[in-house]
Amino acid sequence: MMNWILENSFDFEGREVRWGVKGKGNPIIFVHGTPWSSFNLRHLIKGLAEKYQVYYFDLLGYGQSDKSNGDVSLGIQNEVLTKLIDFWKLESPIVIGHDFGGTTALRAHLINNKHYEKLVVIDPVAISPWGSPFFKHVNKYEQAFAGMPDYIHEVIVETYIKTAAYNDLNKETIKGIVEPWHGEKGKAAFYRQIAQADSKYTDEIQNKYKNIKIPTLILWGENDTWIPVEKGIELSRLIPNSQLKTIAESGHLVIEEKYEDLITEIIKFID
Template sequence: MKDWILENSFDFEGREVRWGVQGQGKAIVIVHGTPWSSFNLRHLIKGLSDEYKVYYFDLLGYGHSDKSENDVSLGIQNKVLAALIDFWKLEHPIAIGHDFGGTTVLRAHLLDKKPYKKLVVIDPVAISPWGSPFFNHVNKHEEAFSGMPDYIHEAIVETYIKTAAYKKLNKKTIEGIIKPWKGEKGKAAFYRQIAQANSKYTDEIQDKYRTINTPTLILWGENDQWIPVEKGIKLSKMIAGSQLKTIPNSGHLVIEEKYKELVIEIKRFIK
């Protein structure tokens, strides 16, 4: 499989954030979630960059970005996004976020006051409570998990990510997802980001959803077992005028399973 490479580097408070850009036209900023990386956005990036200039990056603690023993929580990711938007000199980009990426674009908008021309969230972690039993268990035993042999760790990651998909993932996709989490740094980073996950980061913005007046599209995998579509229905009621579109035969990893449908819906919404 051809390596997924982010050619550019941005310094955020002494920590490296890797980023890339493709295409020409109106600016789109697209943000991945957990335990994913910008690799999982490759289909959307390709599908959108034929008409738009698409900016993408790896969140702190993910993919090719800094994996040091520091803050990788949702509390810092919106600050990274806000800093990148300033660095790229984007005034009103179209913002797209999946999973934690959806939370990140929402937090940057509501807390850092970053204006968007339009907003698209895909199966976002937006409404408390959230967090699987696995998340909660790692929260309590992070050190024990990060000290496991590599082959057990990789088996855990593979088993975990498979539950995000409605249909079977192909081998290349699985390898691409797991690759950033391999090795001592990758292994520690995987459990670190789970251990730092906390609903307080959505609690502090939930009441502000009603203030959003940016045109908003909510896309949801109809068979999402991680965050059920009922959360999407609730979110659509909280954001006035928002559109909710469910994607059949897809799970939380709809960005891999039904990316063609997502590109069609996003382009239709933008236009």
């Protein structure tokens, strides 16, 4: 996985969460989405670690964290983030979340009352309705998907992740994304996290966006076909005084496609 190793371990209710930290300065926390891992944030982590102390981790059920049978829904991930913030003893970090990671950051702020200095969300799953036909199909036939031969599963995963990008992904990037979903545990975990995706977790907080008072930056891949930019426009209207910046020629996987543009916008916003 291009030597992407999370060296530290945190025990969350008997389940292992792998995490890492780089750089020095004011604290930033990165939260990845689905079906990604902290690997997909490596460019942003490297760029921001030159000026800040950057914390990152793999959500439960993803990457190098615990993939055993259990709750990996959005309903548990904000609890994980909350416990990690307490464990790291961070009073008011800057939090940056992509996709489900943006949702997790929003939920930890609005449900768990975690205060952030600033919040950045990148193509977040934040406005209902959401969930592709593929999500709904897996939800109905999770066991059938998990029981497929490995070679079919690997083709499905690779084909699926490619649809998140506007530009072609290189082989090393594809390998790094797909690798955690290999093997029996990885295969079961891939379909489990899709089957547990439920819009009730965004419905729970959507009417609270108007209460967000922290400075918020919304970044969006202009050509996102997974979550169209219109959702970003709607979200910016719901969060008072938030800023919306679209990134040209990029899709939902803007964190891989246009990470330099993201770093520029994030640093401008933070500073």
